[in-house]
Amino acid sequence: MSDVASAERRQGPDRPVRVLLVDDDPMVCSGLRMILSRGSGGRVEVVASVPDGDQAVEAVQRHRPDVVLMDVRMQRMDGLTATSLVRALPDPPEVIVLTTFDSVDEPFRAAVAGASGFLLKTESPDDLVQHVLAVAAGEGAVSKRTARQFMQHLHDSSTAPERLSAQRALARLTAREGAVAALVAEGLSNAEIAERLFVSPSTVKAQLSSIQDKLGVDNRVMVAVLVTRAE
Template sequence: MPIRVFLVDDQALVRGGFRMLIEAEDDLEVVGEASDGASGFAALQRTPADVVLMDIRMPRMDGVETTKRLAAAGNPVKVLVLTTFDLDEYVFAALKAGASGFLLKDSRPEELLSAIRNVAAGDAVVAPSATKRLLDHVVPKLPGTFPGKTDERLDLLTAREIEVLEEIAIGATNSEIAGKLYMAEGTVKTHIGRLLSKLQIRDRVGLVLFAYEVGVVDR
């Protein structure tokens, strides 16, 4: 079955462009669209979808609140946030609310299509280059920990798992981590699975935020 995509953006022209791009792919289809978060949330209660392309700023209900409500309602749809540099604080809020990843609005078409497929497959690695660029803007806004205070969950991790976490935090892909740490890509996936389990974090994006919040990587 094709990956079902729902579009939520207040600009009809943007939605139209996304629809044309997505429906040109054999493995993707657009199952609905909405011009604001409130309409999108309501429609997604009756329209099954795998991935939502969610704009951050919209009338009536923004992307952050919509993402939060979808998660609270137990909707399994994965949210891919669309953002621009001047909305970094909203990106962080959306990721904390349960979004599976983010993508810059000026990304290339192939990056968007790849991101949709990755998120649908449960992988939160969305446009690593965008992750690296946007983290420079997001990280200074993270709350962080008090000087000298560490998160007790770090005590659960092995030295190798912390090394993997550090690489994830700077936007490295599994293959990049494998090359740098001299391990098989399958071993990297095993370490990531253990990190998610031990830290009780939902996905890879959550690992990035955790690493910066507790100071595993230097801001």
């Protein structure tokens, strides 16, 4: 099931987005809890926090969050391994990987692990809240600075076989789906894509779900990866 369909099925219209924090720094967890609880106007609820990746699966099963904010570097199990395990669960939550490290490799590894977003811990409180809400609604979240570096790195490092494979995958899309995929790679939200293409946001969601199914990927970050590699 695509991340769009899964998110829409889990998220009811009248309840806050349920968030699980996975981070080994108590001060970071405290700060994230305050930002999300107070800064969202009741739209986000932090349901629990755990200090290491090896506790993430049990916490997800116990608390049933909509979104997990996952640290990368932890003592016993790193966040990317934990993300893979969480996303392998039935009806898994979306995962946003959080880090202080501005690395061009981690966004790709996070996307492969199944994360719907990759953000730096230096994001502004308002941006963090909006990214959580966007991911819960079936969109992605990538730091704008990291997105630019990430896509440039992918473009420069893609091999000829990777480029050909991506081109063949994208050839499965209709012309309109190809246009949506290209705008996803530019980092546009569903609302921005809808405005650009003169369609409704619900139409963009449906097209993105079809795109992900045709490409065999679980999130919009991997759609962006394929578009960038095909160039």
